[in-house]
Amino acid sequence: MESLITAAARALEAGDPLGALNRVALRNDAPSLALRGIAMAQLGDLAKAKTLLRSAARAFGPREAVARARCVVAEAEIALVLRDLSWPARMLAGARATLASHGDLANAAHAGHIEARHLLLLGRIDDAERALAEISVSPLPPASQVVRELVVAGIAIRRLKSRDARAALERAGKAARQANIPALVAEVDSANLILNTPAARLIARGSEHPLLLGEVERLATSTALVVDTFHHVVRKQGVAVSLGTRPVLFALARLLAQAWPADVSREALISVAFRAKHVDESHRARLRVEIGRLRTQLKPLADIRATKQGFELAPRKTRDVLVLARPVEEKHAAVLAILADGEPWSSSALALALGMSARTVQRALEELARSNKVQSFGQGRARRWMTPPVPGFPTGLLLPGPLLKA
Amino acid sequence: MKRSAAEIVREYGPFPGVEAVHGVTYDGTHVWFASGDKLNAVDPANGKIARSLDVAAHAGTAFDGRHLFQIAEDRIQKIDAATGAVVGTIPSPGGGGDSGLAWAEGSLWVGQYRERKIHQIDPDSGKILRTIESKRFVTGVTWVDGELWHGTWEGEDSDVRRIDPDTGKVLEQLDLPEGTMVSGLESDGGDRLFCGSGSAGKVRAVRRPGRR
Numbered sequence: 001m002e003s004l005i006t007a008a009a010r011a012l013e014a015g016d017p018l019g020a021l022n023r024v025a026l027r028n029d030a031p032s033l034a035l036r037g038i039a040m041a042q043l044g045d046l047a048k049a050k051t052l053l054r055s056a057a058r059a060f061g062p063r064e065a066v067a068r069a070r071c072v073v074a075e076a077e078i079a080l081v082l083r084d085l086s087w088p089a090r091m092l093a094g095a096r097a098t099l100a101s102h103g104d105l106a107n108a109a110h111a112g113h114i115e116a117r118h119l120l121l122l123g124r125i126d127d128a129e130r131a132l133a134e135i136s137v138s139p140l141p142p143a144s145q146v147v148r149e150l151v152v153a154g155i156a157i158r159r160l161k162s163r164d165a166r167a168a169l170e171r172a173g174k175a176a177r178q179a180n181i182p183a184l185v186a187e188v189d190s191a192n193l194i195l196n197t198p199a200a201r202l203i204a205r206g207s208e209h210p211l212l213l214g215e216v217e218r219l220a221t222s223t224a225l226v227v228d229t230f231h232h233v234v235r236k237q238g239v240a241v242s243l244g245t246r247p248v249l250f251a252l253a254r255l256l257a258q259a260w261p262a263d264v265s266r267e268a269l270i271s272v273a274f275r276a277k278h279v280d281e282s283h284r285a286r287l288r289v290e291i292g293r294l295r296t297q298l299k300p301l302a303d304i305r306a307t308k309q310g311f312e313l314a315p316r317k318t319r320d321v322l323v324l325a326r327p328v329e330e331k332h333a334a335v336l337a338i339l340a341d342g343e344p345w346s347s348s349a350l351a352l353a354l355g356m357s358a359r360t361v362q363r364a365l366e367e368l369a370r371s372n373k374v375q376s377f378g379q380g381r382a383r384r385w386m387t388p389p390v391p392g393f394p395t396g397l398l399l400p401g402p403l404l405k406a
Numbered sequence: 407m408k409r410s411a412a413e414i415v416r417e418y419g420p421f422p423g424v425e426a427v428h429g430v431t432y433d434g435t436h437v438w439f440a441s442g443d444k445l446n447a448v449d450p451a452n453g454k455i456a457r458s459l460d461v462a463a464h465a466g467t468a469f470d471g472r473h474l475f476q477i478a479e480d481r482i483q484k485i486d487a488a489t490g491a492v493v494g495t496i497p498s499p500g501g502g503g504d505s506g507l508a509w510a511e512g513s514l515w516v517g518q519y520r521e522r523k524i525h526q527i528d529p530d531s532g533k534i535l536r537t538i539e540s541k542r543f544v545t546g547v548t549w550v551d552g553e554l555w556h557g558t559w560e561g562e563d564s565d566v567r568r569i570d571p572d573t574g575k576v577l578e579q580l581d582l583p584e585g586t587m588v589s590g591l592e593s594d595g596g597d598r599l600f601c602g603s604g605s606a607g608k609v610r611a612v613r614r615p616g617r618r
């Protein structure tokens with residue numbers, strides 16, 4: 001390899017991006033463009049870094065497939081940090097296959113981790129776990145181990161499994177100290193914070209209190225009938241009735257559970273579950289139909305009895321009914337939950353992650369901005385949204401290991 | 407053109423603390439190789455590093471009988487092999503795009519990697535005396551018995567080839583096994599060619615085919 005490229009690559013590896021830039025700033029050959037891209041990314045100019053890496057990928061010759069694949073991986077990682085979720089996943093998968101087939105296993109694993117984080121951000125937990133399982137673990141460098149464990153913890157947290165999450169974060173912390181990268185240590189710390197922040201609210205017999213992730217987990221073994229608003233299921237120990245595709249039935253179940261052991265009036269059920277302002281006879285008829293359907297669904301767990309006013313829940317073989325709800329149930333809570341990662345998001349990336357229409361997300365953001373719960377910067381397509389920043393938020397940028405070596 | 411598989415006679419390394427080999431030369435006793443911030447002398451009999459000089463060493467290495475020449479950034483350093491002192495510096499012809507280095511017939515020969523060129527330069531002034539065009543990216547250069555050999559490394563392919571110094575035509579080519587890189591090349595004056603291996607951190611001895 002060339003002399004100045006070697007010198008610049010060594011400077012980059014030693015954590016001296018300015019030294020690297022000094023050596024290749026005026027050169028436009030492919031390796032120089034790639035090194036400049038990585039250096040700019042480390043200096044925080046991600047937009048410039050993206051352009052440079054893309055030019056580098058184009059400039060590498062047909063025989064330089066590995067070098068090109070590393071550029072693609074670096075660009076994908078920058079896209080992830082920029083929350084550009086529409087970035088073509090297909091390209092990353094291709095680059096990963098190229099790296100693996102040429103024996104660059106460390107960078108292939110890095111590509112796999114980016115893929116898993118992307119899926120996690122999109123809420124595709126099972127796919128993220130599958131992507132993670134495909135990565136061969138044995139000789140991972142410490143920095144990659146941190147990323148891996150953070151993804152494992154992320155999956156466990158989304159699944160409300162606190163013990164798994166804690167164990168993964170402990171391993172991540174150990175590896176981060178070994179890698180000696182402050183940004184990674186900070187990222188592990190902020191992930192730890194999530195475990196000590198209320199993850200849910202418990203509503204029972206008309207009163208409510210916050211729950212940590214571990215307490216949520218323990219509920220799984222309780223003998224109470226639980227109406228779980230995270231997963232839209234009604235469950236008791238091993239038995240679960242999923243109402244994910246039946247929002248009206250779930251809303252009725254939740255209202256009945258929240259009021260238990262009292263009953264709920266027909267008017268209240270109609271106005272909340274059907275979002276009706278004025279209750280008329282047709283609503284009453286519909287309520288009878290829906291309650292009938294819910295009764296069929298809940299048969300293994302509870303009965304629904306008619307009362308003079310309306311209906312009441314009658315759980316089988318238990319003396320407790322609980323509702324597990326999100327910590328904040330304000331309007332647009334889902335948007336806020338995603339922005340809670342402290343990163344700048346485009347409205348289109350939010351829409352992708354939430355599975356909502358861009359217009360709906362846009363309206364939610366504008367409303368939240370009016371109450372100062374979110375802020376935006378940039379204009380047009382470059383506009384990004386974030387919650388007021390937390391100090392020292394990490395970028396999560398690692399970039400492919402030694403890009404160029406001779 | 408004769409083409410055959412390279413016969414690897416022996417491998418030296420990997421060496422502790424050495425991430426990559428950037429250039430190789432031979433002083434008659436030791437094989438020297440450049441490893442970024444050091445020049446290391448390996449005893450070819452036992453494969454151990456006998457001596458190391460602290461000097462920037464990013465690409466090609468050469469030896470003129472008394473001095474080591476070493477490319478660092480965009481210049482060529484002249485180093486007293488006995489003391490390790492840098493006694494002179496000339497600009498490199500490729501301005502930092504330089505790769506291989508050889509000494510022969512009173513001149514330095516410098517490979518310019520992506521330009522696919524080999525320059526013959528004046529070792530005192532750095533002036534380019536003539537330029538030979540190659541077909542591939544050039545990593546190492548050496549002269550032996552009037553033969554000009556150079557290493558190539560383009561993407562994931564490497565070979566060692568003998569070219570006509572006047573026309574650049576490839577006369578003979580030794581292919582290395584897939585995934586084996588050549589960074590730095592030096593003849594021992596006999597039938598061995600020492601090859602650097604890039605980030606594999608090794609030095610390999612390849613048999614130079616005999617003339618008949």
